[in-house]
Amino acid sequence: MSSSINIIAFGRIAEIIGTSSRSFPHVATTNELKEFLNVKFPELKKVKYAIALNKKLITTDAAIEVSANIALLPPFSGG
Amino acid sequence: MSSSINIIAFGRIAEIIGTSSRSFPHVATTNELKEFLNVKFPELKKVKYAIALNKKLITTDAAIEVSANIALLPPFSGG
Amino acid sequence: MEKKKVKNIFVEGPISAAFIGESIAKHSSNTNIGAHSIFLGQVRSDVLGENVVQSIEYTTYADMALEKMAEIREEIFAKHALTCMHIHHSLGIISAGEICLFVFTSSKRRRAAVDACTEVVERIKNELPVWGKEIFADKTHQWKENTL
Amino acid sequence: MEKKKVKNIFVEGPISAAFIGESIAKHSSNTNIGAHSIFLGQVRSDVLGENVVQSIEYTTYADMALEKMAEIREEIFAKHALTCMHIHHSLGIISAGEICLFVFTSSKRRRAAVDACTEVVERIKNELPVWGKEIFADKTHQWKENTL
Numbered sequence A, B: 001m002s003s004s005i006n007i008i009a010f011g012r013i014a015e016i017i018g019t020s021s022r023s024f025p026h027v028a029t030t031n032e033l034k035e036f037l038n039v040k041f042p043e044l045k046k047v048k049y050a051i052a053l054n055k056k057l058i059t060t061d062a063a064i065e066v067s068a069n070i071a072l073l074p075p076f077s078g079g
Numbered sequence C, D: 001m002e003k004k005k006v007k008n009i010f011v012e013g014p015i016s017a018a019f020i021g022e023s024i025a026k027h028s029s030n031t032n033i034g035a036h037s038i039f040l041g042q043v044r045s046d047v048l049g050e051n052v053v054q055s056i057e058y059t060t061y062a063d064m065a066l067e068k069m070a071e072i073r074e075e076i077f078a079k080h081a082l083t084c085m086h087i088h089h090s091l092g093i094i095s096a097g098e099i100c101l102f103v104f105t106s107s108k109r110r111r112a113a114v115d116a117c118t119e120v121v122e123r124i125k126n127e128l129p130v131w132g133k134e135i136f137a138d139k140t141h142q143w144k145e146n147t148l
Helices: A011-017 A030-040 A042-046 B011-017 B030-040 B042-046 C017-029 C062-079 C110-127 D017-029 D062-079 D110-127
Strands: A004-009 A021-025 A050-053 A070-073 B004-009 B021-025 B050-053 B070-073 C010-012 C035-042 C051-060 C082-095 C099-107 C130-136 C141-143 D010-012 D035-042 D051-060 D082-095 D099-107 D130-136 D141-143
Touching: A004 A011, A011 A042, A011 A070, A011 D130, A030 A042, A030 A050, B004 B011, B011 B042, B011 B070, B011 C130, B021 B030, B030 B042, B030 B050, C010 C062, C017 C035, C017 C082, C017 C099, C017 D017, C017 D035, C035 C110, C035 D017, C035 D110, C062 C082, C062 C110, C082 C110, C099 C110, C110 D035, C110 D110, D010 D062, D017 D035, D017 D082, D017 D099, D035 D110, D062 D082, D062 D110, D082 D110, D099 D110
Parallel strands: A004 A070, B004 B070, C010 C082, D010 D082
Antiparallel strands: A004 A021, A050 A070, B004 B021, B050 B070, C035 C099, C035 D035, C051 C082, C051 C130, C082 C099, C130 C141, D035 D099, D051 D082, D051 D130, D082 D099, D130 D141
16 A cells, blocks of 8 residues: 555645645655646646645755645735 | 013923913013023922923024913823 | 814723724724724833832823824824824823723724824824823822833 | 644634723733733725625634744744733634734833734734635635735
8 A cells, every 4th residue: 555645725725626635645755745736736836835844834845754744835814 | 561471381390380370470582481480490490391382392492472372391291 | 374173182081991992893884994003001000119100190281282183193194094093092090000092093004004003102102292190009199201 | 842832813703893892901900011002904895806805714724823823922922021912813704894813912111012013913914824715796706915
């Protein structure tokens, strides 16, 4: 059985991937995840979004543990 | 009959001159008024205060009309 | 002399929290507002040696204060894109813990309301002929002086 | 991992003016407070072409937002001499004219409350994972983006 990772998504990103929580095959790093998602959901290429690993924003490429909390975050607009 | 001017005073200045409204003999300018008051109420020399003529703060020596609204204003402390 | 619309800002006694709540509620009908900034001054029971401030008694030279406030209001509206500004200052005896100043600015975007509120509070404290007499528990008093 | 006290800031639905009034009233017992600064965000009925914003629906990544908020709170208290700080942010559908953000800082002297309030509002808008969906009269929507 190949490992998978669970991803949560918010706002416009959740609209594009069609759900707010979903499993994908495991990829090794956040950059690889972005490439994978861009292929699977071409509309994502038009949207600015950030990745949070374990509730921390990722600013450079980072390794993804299978158990990581992965979140796709469009630009914030609270307040 | 010599002319007089009416002066209103506030806060600590009213305490020193003993009233909040009072007539004095007419003096020609605001500097002369300060000299007159300092002689009459020596305690005033210890207090910083400003003079307002017709509701405007006076920053240099100014002529006093008999009909002027003259006010003695200690440092502001509103708010 | 130029004419300015002179609005009264003075109220006798403390400003109640309920009044502040009602003032906020009144603005829900203006859906062009995106931000409110509020400053409240509350009487502090400062300790001076063995004395504790129990209340502050506020007095003013009302004619001059309201004329100056009208001038400040005009300048603030010229400088900041405000929707509205409301100012209330207490007169008389205000006990420690009670509110004596309520400044309320509103605007489309937050910058104008926030900047105008801060600026008008500074100007009220520095430019309005208002005096606070700090009354101690033993009934002696001292005159407050605002620091710049 | 370091431990921070995580307080909830999120409330379902709009923040009422009465609640704000009650929050203010609660502070009258702290006579060490001299100044309160309050920021309120109100939903604006912006016009976009032929469409008018009727409401904003707020969602959040609560776990991350509250952890970040605890971090911001700690930094704000380290930087400013605050007596207290209270923050409430709405989730769900908030209609135009209703209040969706309530930031309330208090301090002995005004500078700390005013500076902390302005700073924490900026940080909330820029750093908290919260999203506002602007819903138009015709039921279409667009995602808000905060401008820096």
